[in-house]
Amino acid sequence: MQYPNIRSMLAPRRLLAVTHGLALGFGAMAGIKSFAADGDPTPAQIAETAAALPDPAKMTPFSKQVPVIFVTRDPRKPEAWNNLKEFWNKGKVDSVDPATGEKVTRDAVFIKVPLGLNSAPPVPPENPLTEEKVMLGKKLYFDTVISSNNKVSCASCHNPALGYTDQMKTSTGIFDQKGGMNAPTVYNSGYHLLQFWNGRAPTLEDQAQGPPQNPVEMHDGKGNPWYQVVSRLRKNPEYVEAFAKVFGTPPTRDGAAKAIAAYERLALTGNSLVDRAELAMRTRVEEEGEGKPETNAGDFTKVLKAAFEAKDTEALGALGLQAGKDEGKIAEVAASIQRGKELFSNKARCNSCHVGDNYSDSQFHNLGVGAKDGAWPANADLGRFGAQETGHKDPTLVGAYKTPGLRQLVSTAPYMHDGSEGTLEAVIALYNKGGNLNPHLSNKMRDEPAEREAAKNGQKAVIPRKLNLTKQEEADLVLFLKALQGDPAPDIIAKP
Ligand code: HEC
Numbered sequence: 001m002q003y004p005n006i007r008s009m010l011a012p013r014r015l016l017a018v019t020h021g022l023a024l025g026f027g028a029m030a031g032i033k034s035f036a037a038d039g040d041p042t043p044a045q046i047a048e049t050a051a052a053l054p055d056p057a058k059m060t061p062f063s064k065q066v067p068v069i070f071v072t073r074d075p076r077k078p079e080a081w082n083n084l085k086e087f088w089n090k091g092k093v094d095s096v097d098p099a100t101g102e103k104v105t106r107d108a109v110f111i112k113v114p115l116g117l118n119s120a121p122p123v124p125p126e127n128p129l130t131e132e133k134v135m136l137g138k139k140l141y142f143d144t145v146i147s148s149n150n151k152v153s154c155a156s157c158h159n160p161a162l163g164y165t166d167q168m169k170t171s172t173g174i175f176d177q178k179g180g181m182n183a184p185t186v187y188n189s190g191y192h193l194l195q196f197w198n199g200r201a202p203t204l205e206d207q208a209q210g211p212p213q214n215p216v217e218m219h220d221g222k223g224n225p226w227y228q229v230v231s232r233l234r235k236n237p238e239y240v241e242a243f244a245k246v247f248g249t250p251p252t253r254d255g256a257a258k259a260i261a262a263y264e265r266l267a268l269t270g271n272s273l274v275d276r277a278e279l280a281m282r283t284r285v286e287e288e289g290e291g292k293p294e295t296n297a298g299d300f301t302k303v304l305k306a307a308f309e310a311k312d313t314e315a316l317g318a319l320g321l322q323a324g325k326d327e328g329k330i331a332e333v334a335a336s337i338q339r340g341k342e343l344f345s346n347k348a349r350c351n352s353c354h355v356g357d358n359y360s361d362s363q364f365h366n367l368g369v370g371a372k373d374g375a376w377p378a379n380a381d382l383g384r385f386g387a388q389e390t391g392h393k394d395p396t397l398v399g400a401y402k403t404p405g406l407r408q409l410v411s412t413a414p415y416m417h418d419g420s421e422g423t424l425e426a427v428i429a430l431y432n433k434g435g436n437l438n439p440h441l442s443n444k445m446r447d448e449p450a451e452r453e454a455a456k457n458g459q460k461a462v463i464p465r466k467l468n469l470t471k472q473e474e475a476d477l478v479l480f481l482k483a484l485q486g487d488p489a490p491d492i493i494a495k496p
């Protein structure tokens with residue numbers, strides 16, 4: 001079964017309509033005839049579990065709320081960031097109590113946003129980050145109570161110990177059912193402009209409402225999914241207390257979605273060897289007072305030496321190197337990563353889609369993943385086109401999927417929306433031949449000069465743009481991708 005298009009059902013501020021549409025949609029999908037059986041919730045009950053107005057008397061008072069504040073490295077004034085010892089730091093912050101207009105000094109958590117992530121993930125104004133909310137979100141994220149059979153949690157498919165994925169070709173959900181899609185990493189998902197491979201959920205808050213009602217992920221297909229989830233949460237005094245403190249309401253679908261999204265915004269990874277080399281380069285260029293702001297093999301040599309000295313097993317392991325053994329390989333490895341980095345932005349043009357701090361343009365492109373014999377199979381998923389609202393369908397986006405970020409690849413194999421590529425070598429080989437031929441291949445993957453030539457001879461053809469990479473160049477690109485492996489999340493985020 002394909003994943004349902006939940007986007008239209010998840011539009012914010014339409015919660016009542018949403019749950020109705022949903023029940024119908026799922027009834028049809030899961031082969032369930034009717035939800036009107038005895039004991040089913042009424043529309044009013046569903047609405048009451050979906051959202052509630054906060055009772056300020058129940059909430060943690062403003063002066064005791066602990067805001068979570070992202071601190072990114074400001075290249076002109078790096079001190080504030082440098083001074084933070086760890087990812088998660090306790091401190092104080094001055095705020096103005098919106099109810100009284102009085103100035104209060106509050107405890108705060110300062111997040112040291114990993115090197116290379118030059119901006120913080122956007123936070124919607126209606127869902128500000130607080131420590132209690134993030135911890136509630138984390139509890140929900142790891143809790144199987146969200147699934148009908150109490151066996152599946154978000155972490156079952158997005159396990160922090162496995163790069164926030166399940167390392168499976170496609171995921172296995174409730175009652176051991178196989179889905180049709182590869183579980184993307186939750187790392188840095190707060191930066192994506194749309195969620196899911198086809199972008200059908202606009203935000204993490206919308207996305208989090210999907211799995212609990214998905215009959216191949218967390219729901220048994222019986223009754224109203226979110227009404228049941230919320231009813232279970234309301235039976236647990238810990239959740240009743242936590243929701244009251246954070247939202248001033250009993251557990252609701254609105255609150256659960258917000259808390260999970262707040263937690264996910266802190267699943268950050270960066271500080272890869274590439275980020276470190278870029279920082280080393282900037283320092284070098286500043287000291288020399290001249291030269292282009294571009295890395296060279298020397299910058300990679302420097303950060304590799306430092307990684308060996310610090311016994312940074314994460315970064316070195318990603319490259320297949322071992323501290324105390326492979327020091328002799330530094331120069332060779334540094335040169336190869338640097339060549340890979342240049343190929344990425346030049347000959348191989350990877351950066352025409354994998355751009356920005358998370359190496360994703362958050363756009364949708366057809367690479368031909370899923371194409372067969374030059375065609376897009378009639379029964380295949382339509383990708384972004386399939387998810388777009390009626391009245392907004394873009395035929396150039398048939399079979400187009402979201403550009404994933406590239407910061408945890410060593411932990412997140414297999415790759416692509418259907419998990420069809422097992423290794424980074426296989427991914428590069430696919431790009432080297434210009435993707436898989438099909439009528440909807442992205443313009444960026446096509447050899448447009450060759451197509452124009454063909455058109456002159458009256459032939460209308462899609463011609464994939466081959467990269468003509470040598471074996472060495474393919475190996476350099478793979479090593480560069482491995483050098484993008486970021487630091488894993490610290491225990492306060494990664495451990496239940
Ligand atoms: C049974 C496995 C499974 C479970 C359980 C599950 N997910 Fe997923 N998740 C997936 C798959 C597969 C996708 C991709 C589906 C698609 O794009 O159509 C996905 C997509 C996502 C994305 C989008 C990431 C991106 O880059 O677009 C996020 C975020 C996410 N899941 C978070 C969660 C949260 C939060 C929960 C718990 C409420 C959860 N998932 C439960 C398998 C699962």
Ligand code: HEC
Nearest residue numbers: 348350353365369401402403404415416417427431442444
């Ligand atoms: C036209 C835009 C585009 C270009 C150019 C491009 N990519 Fe991608 N990349 C994507 C999209 C879109 C996907 C997901 C495709 C799918 O699953 O159908 C992807 C997937 C990947 C993946 C799999 C990641 C994962 O988590 O599954 C890797 C690795 C990757 N690209 C690396 C590269 C490299 C290296 C290059 C240059 C040789 C490159 N890409 C060029 C858009 C692009």
